[in-house]
Amino acid sequence: MNNTVHRPPSTINRLFDVYPLFDIEPIRGEACYVYDAEGTRYLDLYGGHAVISVGHSHPHYVAKISEQLQQLGFYSNSVQNKLQVELAHKLTELSGCQDYRLFLCNSGAEANENALKLASFVTGKTKVISFKKGFHGRTSAAVNVTDSNKIKAPINTTFQAEIHEWNNIETVKNSLAQGDVCAIIIEGIQGIGGIHIPEKAFLEQIEKLCTQHGAILILDEVQSGYGRSGHFFGFQHADIQPDIISMAKGMGNGFPIGGVLIYQKHEAKYGILGSTFGGNHLACAAGIAVLDILKNENLLEHSATLGAYFIEQLKNIPQIKEVRGRGLMIGIDMGEAIKPLREKLLYRDKIFTGSSSDPNTIRLLPPLNITKNEVDYFIETVTQTFLSVAS
Numbered sequence: 001m002n003n004t005v006h007r008p009p010s011t012i013n014r015l016f017d018v019y020p021l022f023d024i025e026p027i028r029g030e031a032c033y034v035y036d037a038e039g040t041r042y043l044d045l046y047g048g049h050a051v052i053s054v055g056h057s058h059p060h061y062v063a064k065i066s067e068q069l070q071q072l073g074f075y076s077n078s079v080q081n082k083l084q085v086e087l088a089h090k091l092t093e094l095s096g097c098q099d100y101r102l103f104l105c106n107s108g109a110e111a112n113e114n115a116l117k118l119a120s121f122v123t124g125k126t127k128v129i130s131f132k133k134g135f136h137g138r139t140s141a142a143v144n145v146t147d148s149n150k151i152k153a154p155i156n157t158t159f160q161a162e163i164h165e166w167n168n169i170e171t172v173k174n175s176l177a178q179g180d181v182c183a184i185i186i187e188g189i190q191g192i193g194g195i196h197i198p199e200k201a202f203l204e205q206i207e208k209l210c211t212q213h214g215a216i217l218i219l220d221e222v223q224s225g226y227g228r229s230g231h232f233f234g235f236q237h238a239d240i241q242p243d244i245i246s247m248a249k250g251m252g253n254g255f256p257i258g259g260v261l262i263y264q265k266h267e268a269k270y271g272i273l274g275s276t277f278g279g280n281h282l283a284c285a286a287g288i289a290v291l292d293i294l295k296n297e298n299l300l301e302h303s304a305t306l307g308a309y310f311i312e313q314l315k316n317i318p319q320i321k322e323v324r325g326r327g328l329m330i331g332i333d334m335g336e337a338i339k340p341l342r343e344k345l346l347y348r349d350k351i352f353t354g355s356s357s358d359p360n361t362i363r364l365l366p367p368l369n370i371t372k373n374e375v376d377y378f379i380e381t382v383t384q385t386f387l388s389v390a391s
């Protein structure tokens, strides 16, 4: 079955064709489902690359953005904007990061780009440590610290980026001891790499070494943040205080918004960072709506408890080699190529799941307000699939 198609000739001519596409076109969404023009319903266990945090077209989210659009969609960062202040307040309260200040931008790559730039401003250095299987975005500095040579152009590789073993502190320690490291960037939980959790002690040792050697610790929470892991940020299972925390994806539930939380000891100066669209009125309305829903519907706790149940159920399926994850950020390692299973789930059972850079690992990143019924339905569907293959 080859259902991954490129665009048909009628539409291919005006688009720069960089995405392989499924032959499905959702036109409407509600909670954890999307629907095509024929009304076929798909269970969304992927949230469009971990973006849908509070569910498709949540009424509060729709109302907040619509009301804001009736008032003012955009004005620049040269005027007062109370929505930015409200967003920063609600974000730092809910995440427990009250000692941080917020800079707003538009995407995950841009958040990391600003984080790395700020780290270089602070330290005056350029060498960055990152980790195997890590992904930090496609812009210049962010892609240079990403572990994938095929997405780096020569223009991206202009500073020294050292990619280290995951959960191995020794090489990191030796590199930092040379005194030329600007920053360490690490995902709170590795996403695209196939869902890998950094050990608590590893994060704590990294923080200690960064402090000792004057390097900046950047936690990339673009995918693992916003309640996905059951904590607000994925790193919060460890006792650390990063210098910079980057976020995007779930922050706007589909509205493009990204942000960088910067520990208060690092001073802001006019002009060092900036963005035309970052923090615009509509993006802030979306961001505030997401935080309201996360808080009012207790979605952090829900993500933790339902995620634990989901992982436990998956672990009971004997055909699965390994289940990794925390909260509703789950990797299912099948020990063999997942492509046929994912295609069955999508085209036969109408369930969206995600892939990863590991061809054997499925990624599940559902909306955080998914219910136990949907989890049970998925478990039942996967179990039946294996039973029918065996018989």
Ligand SMILES: Cc1ncc(COP(=O)(O)O)c(C=O)c1O
Residues within 6 Å of the ligand: 049, 107, 108, 109, 110, 112, 135, 136, 137, 138, 187, 191, 192, 220, 221, 222, 223, 224, 248, 249
């Ligand atoms: C951990 C992580 N960082 C950064 C990015 C880049 O985000 P964006 O695609 O919004 O630029 C991604 C995207 O998948 C990501 O998973």
